[in-house]
Amino acid sequence: MSENRTEISSLGEFGLIDHLTANIEIKNASTLVGVGDDAAVIDHFGKQTVITTDLLLEDVHFDLMYTPLQHLGYKSVIVNLSDVYAMNAIPTQITLSLGISNRFSVEALDEFYEGVYAACEAYGVDLVGGDTASSKKGFVISVTAIGEVTPDQFVRRSTAKTGDLLCCTGDLGAAYIGLILLEREKKIFLESPQVKADLEGEKYVIGRLLKPEARKDIIEFFQQSELLPTAMMDISDGLSSEILHICRQSQLGCVLYEDKIPIAEDTRNAAYKFELDPTACALSGGEDYELLFTIPQQDYDKLVLNEQISVIGYMTEPEAGRKIITKGGNTFDITAQGWNAFAAK
């Protein structure tokens, strides 16, 4: 953080907005009016518009003690873009509203915005509006993401079919381990500030928590491969919770194979260090921002060579229930709480 401290009050609300948005360069032809009017104007030129929004509250969704502001700005954008991709759409714009307490300096806000702009740059989206308010109680972040999709190519959660393959992207459970790790380090620090944090070898899981990415590449791959999932959502609340959403909204059952759930080597090692079950972390941890989707069996050939996609099970008639088959060959019901809950039966 810069050593200068400029008080936000020295700029005033409009001065602050001007300062924070001075260098915006519009990247999308669809952005007709951006920051600086009552509203933004967008023309998706015959495409359909996708809208999603998330509210992030200090000490509920993030802890400023171990979250660098730049990463927080980046992540605030990513979690919304992930929802747009989960509709099989391409994000094009965001709006950003902040509630800022006066313990923040202009320099601190600049850091946050650096992260926001880095995400906008990486994913090709324009910041087109928002609101800033002084907050008496903690940092409040509200992001709305807008995207576009070719008419009727959006993918819902409710349209999976019996026999479809259940697939997910990337690997799961890392962000949850990262959170456990940073919470432990925070506790140690608060009790014994002289102890130096031991985060060697944990870069992967911490990075997955603090600076996640959204699966733009997968949506582009779908388009290139002419592959349209039958159902899709992003994995933000843990794999088991999301699978249950797809089952419930599609009125289907499923079979999930524990040994097919993708978990990174670094995640496994960190989990064992904490005596946690890596599968449980994948099932009931959260904040992976990977995609969960279903495809017809005949489309299997189209994705088999993509190493970022794992087939983890298949959809069944609703009467068959929502099942996980463990490595040991046992079958359990999937519950929203994941492994721990059903393991306790």
Place this chain on the structure above:
Amino acid sequence: MSENRTEISSLGEFGLIDHLTANIEIKNASTLVGVGDDAAVIDHFGKQTVITTDLLLEDVHFDLMYTPLQHLGYKSVIVNLSDVYAMNAIPTQITLSLGISNRFSVEALDEFYEGVYAACEAYGVDLVGGDTASSKKGFVISVTAIGEVTPDQFVRRSTAKTGDLLCCTGDLGAAYIGLILLEREKKIFLESPQVKADLEGEKYVIGRLLKPEARKDIIEFFQQSELLPTAMMDISDGLSSEILHICRQSQLGCVLYEDKIPIAEDTRNAAYKFELDPTACALSGGEDYELLFTIPQQDYDKLVLNEQISVIGYMTEPEAGRKIITKGGNTFDITAQGWNAFAAK
């Protein structure tokens, strides 16, 4: 408020969302996917899309001590719709994110949503998404409104022309007096709870604060009259601040006539009771949610018969400055702080 108290935790996050959104009926053909997926999908069928967002924080933007939750829900929607109308667009959808502390019951949230749905009903918009989070620190409301506009018929702040007439709708200053009044009653109540509030005769100013409306009728009038303002914005921060925005963004000066500023009889009477200057309330009060716009002089005939519209001045070359001519015939600079500031010179 209902006497029952159902804890939010008894429903869980997804149960709560289901409860709050169970009775939504989609009103707009443009709403293809509403609540219940990663994102909403909208098709404005060749029209352009308008987006605006506002963040409302407890004890900064509203005080639950004198704000009924139903009115707060209504107002949270209205302040955003007002921004959409200010682009000469018609609002079609909203998203709503809430940070809710556990001092709220499900019944209290139901009241808030009653107000939200009443506004959606009155203005023909669909609630299509959002987010709920538990807040440790106060009630947080973030609304994004989406609207549609015939291509290139949106109206910016920056496009007023020299000689244009400066106009506003309705009447100004009432919400500010309403706020002063309720703050005074709160203070009296906190000091002497046994004193009964004396709000007789103040219904108008209190109503303007607690349950404002947005000027849908004016945008419809523009369309019927084939009138396209050259510049427009809504009046949320006081008339003088908004006039300066239009002047600055259009790079023009203006002349404003004090005696043309529309102020309701009830507002004047309430202002005098508090020994306030009604003009100062209109200039530097806020939350009127009226429209400020400019039209070419030759369009004067088209609006002269609309009693909801007042011509309050005209636009000038920038060198002429931004001036107000008082009832007494004196000329002052308009400042963002309104009357008080320049009267003190």
